Amino acid sequence: MDIKLHSCLHHPTLRLLQEPGCEITTCNLMYPLFLVNDDDAEETIASMPDQKRFGANRLRKHLEPLIEKGLKSVLLFGVIDNSMKDENATHADSAENPVIKILPLLCKWFPKLLIACDVCLCPYMNHGHCGILDDDNVIQNAASIKRLAEVAVAYGKVGAHIVAPSDMMDNRIKAIRDALIADRLENRVSILSYSAKFASNFYGPFRDAARSAPAFKDRRCYQLPSGSKGLAMRAVERDVMEGADMLMVKPGMPYLDIVRQTKNLFPQHPLYVYQVSGEYAMLYHGAQQGAFNLNEVLLESMKGFRRAGADCIITYFTPRLLDLLEESD
Ligand SMILES: NCc1[nH]cc(CCC(=O)O)c1CC(=O)O
Ligand SMILES: [Zn+2]
Numbered sequence: 001m002d003i004k005l006h007s008c009l010h011h012p013t014l015r016l017l018q019e020p021g022c023e024i025t026t027c028n029l030m031y032p033l034f035l036v037n038d039d040d041a042e043e044t045i046a047s048m049p050d051q052k053r054f055g056a057n058r059l060r061k062h063l064e065p066l067i068e069k070g071l072k073s074v075l076l077f078g079v080i081d082n083s084m085k086d087e088n089a090t091h092a093d094s095a096e097n098p099v100i101k102i103l104p105l106l107c108k109w110f111p112k113l114l115i116a117c118d119v120c121l122c123p124y125m126n127h128g129h130c131g132i133l134d135d136d137n138v139i140q141n142a143a144s145i146k147r148l149a150e151v152a153v154a155y156g157k158v159g160a161h162i163v164a165p166s167d168m169m170d171n172r173i174k175a176i177r178d179a180l181i182a183d184r185l186e187n188r189v190s191i192l193s194y195s196a197k198f199a200s201n202f203y204g205p206f207r208d209a210a211r212s213a214p215a216f217k218d219r220r221c222y223q224l225p226s227g228s229k230g231l232a233m234r235a236v237e238r239d240v241m242e243g244a245d246m247l248m249v250k251p252g253m254p255y256l257d258i259v260r261q262t263k264n265l266f267p268q269h270p271l272y273v274y275q276v277s278g279e280y281a282m283l284y285h286g287a288q289q290g291a292f293n294l295n296e297v298l299l300e301s302m303k304g305f306r307r308a309g310a311d312c313i314i315t316y317f318t319p320r321l322l323d324l325l326e327e328s329d
């Protein structure tokens with residue numbers, strides 16, 4: 001018999017039935033935001049068109065309509081002036097940190113919003129690396145994870161629901177887990193580990209947005225080589241054993257096999273995928289040059305993440321997707 005497939009495809013609802021588990025709802029999206037200290041700031045980011053760094057007041061105005069459209073969760077990044085950076089990332093958790101300042105306001109303005117904080121030292125370090133360096137510019141792992149745990153606890157104390165360490169130091173999840181328990185925050189704060197985070201060229205635009213590019217060398221001594229799948233799975237496994245509540249693969253589109261492997265290995269852990277700044281820029285500019293329709297290509301990329309096994313997609317396109325979801329109702 002000739003096998004017929006077109007008979008499954010002639011109606012939109014029939015087509016949806018062929019995509020089980022790939023639906024995109026507001027719960028499947030997390031929106032990354034860059035926060036700065038000047039309350040009235042709304043700074044454009046050259047490398048990331050349509051994305052901005054917000055001060056508290058502008059952030060509130062920006063988020064109000066998005067919450068109306070169903071925005072469920074955000075991921076916060078603090079950005080400070082270079083003059084405030086030092087060798088110990090002092091302002092990662094000081095009273096002058098924009099995340100520490102704005103988080104309590106966000107909780108008050110939007111009590112239902114799920115708020116995650118990126119935990120790293122690079123945006124607050126004068127050298128731009130994700131850990132503390134010794135005199136030979138080598139990462140001091142023990143000192144780094146101690147500092148990262150302090151930062152995670154500080155974000156937890158001001159109301160973060162999720163702390164998301166992106167630094168990739170060894171055993172940071174255990175250090176953060178222990179510190180949260182010591183401060184009795186373990187029932188109020190989840191750990192979303194950037195468990196399979198690859199050293200990637202796709203982070204370029206972000207490093208401009210967050211002013212967090214390393215001043216010398218690169219991050220290959222602590223982020224994964226792009227071809228490594230065994231080591232990626234060891235990293236994921238280690239983070240699960242150390243107490244990660246949720247897992248992440250980053251970047252997204254070039255690493256869909258890793259998304260699938262991670263989901264297969266730990267199906268019980270919610271899995272995030274980060275469609276990073278370079279992917280954002282690539283789709284944005286590609287569409288602008290007429291290579292494809294942005295909305296169409298965006299929805300296709302979302303389906304791809306879901307099909308590969310991602311439960312939640314961290315994407316700068318979240319506002320656009322919220323509009324698309326409204327239209328499709
Ligand atoms: N550790 C900081 C951090 N957290 C998230 C990203 C990348 C996000 C993006 O590109 O959108 C980076 C950059 C890096 O590791 O160099
Ligand atoms: Zn970092």
Ligand SMILES: [Zn+2]
Pocket residue numbers: 217218220221
């Ligand atoms: Zn190196």
